[in-house]
Each structure stands twice: as C-alpha cells, then as structure tokens.
C-alpha cells in the first residue's frame with residue numbers, strides 16, 4: 041500500500057505518494073523539498089533531518105539514535121533516509137537541499153597575498169579560460185576572459201559525486217566498478233557545464249567554443265576525474281610520491297558544440313593534492329617570511345610548512361566534523377548556520393543570512409568550544425562541567441535544538457587532534473618549534489570566519505602573535521587562477537614541486553603521542 | 569576494597585600515569601601481597617573504564633589516558649615484561665590497506681591488563697600473516713580492527729584461511745569504527761565487538 045506524505049518547509053508544501061517500504065528521503069527525492077545528504081542515505085551523516093508532525097513512521101534505527109539522540113527523536117525529529125512511513129504522514133523538512141546549486145563567489149573571497157587586488161570586471165565579455173578547484177564537497181570555478189577583462193564571474197556548487205559517498209574512501213571504493221568510476225568523472229563534467237549555463241543565464245556571459253581549463257584538487261578527486269581509483273586505497277600507492285598521476289589532459293563536452301581542453305594539475309603525492317600547491321602559490325609562501333605554515337582546512341586538511349629550503353607537506357584526515365557532519369548540532373556553512381559565537385552568559389551568536397539558527401558551522405563550533413572552555417563550562421579533556429538534563433549544553437536559549445554533548449565534543453576533539461598532530465610533526469621534521477613560526481596562513485572551510493584567538497586557545501592553530509596569522513577563503517582556486525593566467529605562476533609551481541617533501545602521518549611513530557596530546561582542548565604543544 | 573588500592577584505581581581512571589605509578593609503588597612496598605593487589609587494582613580500573621565506556625561517559629582522550637596509565641602500572645608491577653597471561657593468547661592486527669591503529673592499540677592495552685597474551689601484528693597487515701601468527705602462537709582468537717570500509721572483504725576471508733590451516737576452532741572478532749557497523753554474518757566472523765571491553769566479555773565467556 042502506498043503512503044501519502046505531506047511535506048512542507050517554510051511556506052512551501054508538497055504531497056507525494058511514497059512507494060511501499062520507501063524511506064522519506066526516497067519519497068522526497070524528485071520534489072523540490074529534497075533533504076540534504078552526505079552519506080548516500082546510509083544513516084551516518086545525520087544531515088537528512090525531518091520532523092514528523094502527524095502519522096506514524098518506522099521505529100528509530102540505531103543510526104538515528106546515534107546521530108540525533110533519544111531526546112531529539114522523542115521530540116519528533118528523524119533521519120529521512122532511515123524513517124519509512126507506516127500509513128499517511130505529515131512532515132516538515134528541517135534540512136533542505138539548496139534549490140539552485142550554484143552560488144556566486146564574491147570577488148573578495150578570491151583575494152590572496154599574491155593577488156591582493158580584486159581583479160573582477162563587469163560588462164559583457166567571453167569566457168575562454170576557467171580555473172576549477174575540485175573539492176570533495178564543493179566545486180569552485182573562476183571564469184576569465186581572454187581579452188584582458190580579468191575575471192568575469194566565479195561560482196561555487198556542490199560536488200555531485202557526493203551521491204557516491206561524502207568521503208573519498210567511499211567514492212574510491214565505488215570506483216572499483218568501472219561504470220561507477222566513469223559516472224563519477226562524468227558527473228563533474230556535467231556539473232561544470234551546469235555552472236556555465238548558470239553563468240550565461242544569470243550573468244549574461246558568453247562562453248568560447250574551445251575554452252581552456254586548469255583543474256586542481258585532492259589526489260582522490262584528480263584520480264576520479266580520470267575515471268579511475270588509481271590504486272589509492274592501497275597504502276603502497278599513496279605512500280609513494282605521485283608519479284603515478286602524470287600531468288594529464290582531458291576533453292570535456294560542455295554543452296552544445298563546446299569542447300574544453302582540461303589540464304589536470306598533478307598532485308604532490310599521497311593524499312596531498314595540487315590544491316595545496318596552488319594555495320602555496322597564492323599565499324606567496326616562497327617569497328614570504330619563513331618559517332611559514334599553510335593550512336587548507338577540510339575533511340582532509342592539507343598542511344604545508346615552508347622552512348626556507350624545504351616545503352614539508354602532509355594531509356590529516358580529521359573527518360567532516362567541521363563541515364557539518366558527525367555532530368548533532370553541526371551544519372555546513374550556509375544560510376542558517378551560526379558562524380560566530382562570543383560573549384559570556386548568555387552566549388551571543390551570529391547566523392549566516394540572519395534568519396533562524398539551524399545549527400553551528402565549523403567556525404561557530406571553534407568559537408563555541410573556546411568560549412565554553414574560557415567560561416569553565418568545558419574541561420580541557422572535553423568534559424561538560426554542568427550540562428542540561430541530557431548532559432548537553434545548548435546555544436540559543438531555552439528549548440533550543442542546538443545542543444552540544446560530550447560525544448559531540450569527542451568528535452570535535454578527534455578532528456582537531458588529527459590536524460594538531462599533523463602540524464606538530466611537520467614542525468618537528470623541519471627541526472623548529474611552533475613558536476618559531478613567523479607566519480600562519482589558513483584557508484579552506486572556515487574561510488575568513490575563523491577567530492584566530494579562539495582557534496589558538498583550543499589548539500587548532502599554533503599560538504603565535506595573532507597579527508602573524510592570515511585567513512583567506514579559497515587560496516587553492518586563487519592560485520589556480522594565477523597558473524591559468526600567467527606564465528610566472530607555472531614556473532613558481534615547478535620550484536615549489538622540486539622543494540616539496542611529503543610526510544605520511546600513517547608512517548610516523550610519534551603520531552599517537554602527538555594525537556593524544558592534541559586531543560586536549562588547550563593551546564597547541566602545551567602539556568596540559 | 570583496600571584504601572590504598574582504591575586510590576590506585578582512582579588515579580588510573582583519572583588517567584594520571586604519574587600518580588598511578590607512585591601509588592602502585594607504595595602498594596607494592598607496603599603490603600605483603602602487593603603483587604596480587606596490583607593485578608586486582610588493574611582489573612578493577614578496567615572494569616570501571618568498561619562501565620563508563622558503555623554509558624558513553626568516557627571520551628577517546630580519557631580511554632587513551634587510562635589505557636596508558638594502566639600499561640605503565642602493569643610494566644612497573646612486572647618489570648621483566650612478564651605480565652601474567654592466564655587467559656590465553658590472541659592475535660590482533662589492522663588488516664592490509666588500513667593504517668589506523670589507535671583503536672587496535674587501545675584494545676591491546678585493555679586485553680593485556682586483563683591478563684591476555686596479545687600478539688600484535690601491526691597495521692596494514694596481510695590477513696595471511698594474521699592467520700600464520702595464530703598458528704605459530706597457538707592463539708585461540710584472531711582480532712581484526714578496521715577504520716576504513718575497504719578492509720571488509722579481507723576480514724571476510726579470515727575464517728576460510730583459518731579453516732585451511734586446520735584452525736577452525738580459532739574464533740574471529742572484528743572491531744573498529746568501520747567494522748562495527750556490520751553484522752557478524754556480513755563479516756563472516758564470530759563476533760563484532762562494540763568496544764575493547766565488549767570483546768573482553770566475549771572472550772572471557774569463551775574461556776569459561
């Protein structure tokens with residue numbers, strides 16, 4: 041028997057006939073009330089939240105209990121990928137997937153030490169050069185003209201491969217099947233075509249028939265772009281320098297009779313991609329003051345340390361806690377996300393887009409944890425000193441859904457610890473200490489919202505004078521643009537490459553010791 | 569429980585290696601049967617940690633600190649490395665392709681302080697090597713720790729490989745974030761442990 045699902049979100053509503061046994065996520069899939077998802081519906085990301093307003097659904101699964109906790113489940117909150125309607129139901133979509141996938145990137149978000157000025161132009165011109173940063177979660181594009189008008193537009197949109205899994209291992213594993221591997225490669229091509237369509241429609245720009253594309257990304261993304269998993273699941277492959285992936289050219293069909301030549305920029309090796317090397321270029325790491333540390337935050341945070349002679353690089357898979365997954369209160373940095381927390385009791389906060397708070401994004405989490413530490417409500421070991429009934433602390437006052445419990449803090453600590461251990465190992469290999477750093481550059485998921493003092497207080501960044509720490513939104517794309525538009529860029533990249541030395545955290549005996557030390561919510565490298 | 573011993577247990581649960589070590593020395597020096605008491609203290613601390621883990625009161629940091637403190641006390645009590653292993657031998661490893669070994673190391677510490685002899689084959693370990701170690705060391709159990717999903721098919725091979733060597737009586741236990749999402753049938757193992765303590769209970773049940 042089919043069930044009738046009446047779904048709503050804000051003023052929008054829709055009525056769907058759900059197939060027998062279909063989950064709510066499946067039922068919503070073809071509507072414009074799709075739920076967000078980060079795990080292809082296996083119940084591990086906790087993003088696909090809906091509220092049951094009336095009617096009955098299947099009993100909560102262990103995944104739901106784990107991601108939401110008994111109190112939220114009791115209050116009617118459920119995961120759409122787990123809950124199956126038992127008869128007719130009425131639901132509210134709590135975490136809606138964005139309607140238009142592509143959003144403009146503001147020009148100031150692409151400023152970098154190497155190109156501090158805003159190079160965007162307005163007016164009509166033809167797009168002939170495209171820089172693409174293929175991230176695990178997002179694709180970012182910068183669109184340039186040939187005729188000296190500079191950057192014409194920039195776009196950010198979701199990586200459509202997330203349907204194959206939110207993390208790279210799940211996607212690489214799916215790519216064992218050659219058809220699925222090709223499908224993942226094709227998905228990116230289609231997404232870029234879609235972004236171009238969005239630009240032509242909303243910005244009135246034209247695209248050349250044979251545009252040139254330079255693409256950077258992490259190793260897994262570059263490998264999947266070639267329709268292969270590149271042996272990346274085998275430690276022997278990723279422990280070696282990335283000679284297996286040569287500079288490659290692809291051809292993409294981008295709608296009508298448009299065909300682009302795509303230059304894939306070779307990764308640095310291991311899980312350290314070419315996005316880190318373009319970020320180093322845009323950060324002016326080589327000509328700048330050293331020792332200098334560069335962190336490109338993400339699910340897999342890539343770290344570089346320039347000591348004047350060697351560019352030490354590594355990657356630390358801290359997991360997606362800062363990206364809005366794995367913690368009950370976390371959401372991606374989009375409208376409705378609390379991205380700043382300050383003050384004492386009560387804590388005050390700022391919501392992206394100004395509306396109602398849906399959860400906390402990475403930079404907000406860093407602030408929140410740091411404020412709780414400072415107020416003595418959270419110990420350096422991650423214990424909540426006095427929480428509410430469920431042992432949780434809430435943000436947003438009485439009855440707020442935005443809760444932080446010990447288990448969430450644990451997830452946060454693990455993500456932070458992997459990064460902290462990575463930084464300290466690079467610093468050790470270079471034979472210096474964190475205090476010797478003259479410069480820290482951060483980019484990636486926190487963008488410019490990261491509060492440096494808070495990040496230092498909990499040990500996410502080394503504690504050097506705050507004015508020596510610079511934050512940028514997307515240096516990987518900014519550097520990719522430089523390569524696309526200047527010959528100097530490519531030369532600097534070659535120099536950086538020759539100086540690079542890869543460190544594999546999986547092969548470092550001291551990792552465990554530094555990981556334990558970095559689990560403490562305390563300044564980096566200080567024994568608590 | 570003896571007051572000096574309760575203090576030792578409290579220091580262990582606090583994850584305070586230094587205080588626990590000092591107290592262990594005191595217990596051993598001041599009591600005729602110090603050695604036996606230490607074993608009792610370690611066991612009591614492990615039981616305390618087990619209870620806290622089950623109710624999710626302990627986070628990863630606390631587990632690691634207590635585990636380390638317990639190992640330090642065990643080494644102090646039995647300096648020549650001869651921690652008594654009355655409960656039999658087990659083999660543990662993180663299978664090939666996976667380099668995550670923190671969970672495996674915690675499990676090794678817990679089992680060691682609980683009186684098992686643990687043969688650690690390390691990380692990124694071929695399953696054939698795990699089976700060979702089980703034969704060589706006359707283990708009664710093989711334990712696999714997996715943090716990334718690609719190790720699932722390898723874990724599935726363990727029972728077959730043991731059978732080929734005439735070791736069908738050796739039990740296979742799986743644990744770690746990626747494996748504990750699967751059922752024992754799906755992994756073709758005897759048991760999927762929620763955590764290290766759950767594994768201890770399962771193994772103790774077998775020996776009884």
Ligand code: B12
Pocket residue numbers: 207208209210273275311339340355356357358359360451454455458544545546547551552628631665666667668669670671672674675711712713714715716717718741742743744745746748761762763764767
């Ligand atoms: C630390 C870490 C690393 C370190 C590992 C260092 C080391 N020596 O172990 C480094 C930086 C090297 C690393 C590398 C990689 N990692 Co990593 N890593 C993590 C991290 C942050 C913590 C994992 C951890 O140690 N947990 C702590 C342990 C103690 O927990 P646990 O396993 O659940 O163990 C408990 C129980 O399960 C039990 N237990 C464990 N094993 C066993 C066994 C038995 C028999 C029993 C009874 C019990 C038991 O004991 C523990 C206590 O109770 C997680 C993210 C996270 N926040 O969890 C990612 C994570 C595991 N890594 C991940 C990935 C993808 C990688 C990489 C592939 C890099 C990349 N591109 O992203 C590489 C290479 C991995 C490889 N091929 O093996 C993913 C896996 C995703 C997936 N779907 O499989 C995660 C989840 C992060 C993410 N979401 O992206 N990583």
Ligand code: FES
Pocket residue numbers: 076077078079080081082083084085086087088119120121122
């Ligand atoms: S889609 Fe439901 S939890 Fe990930």
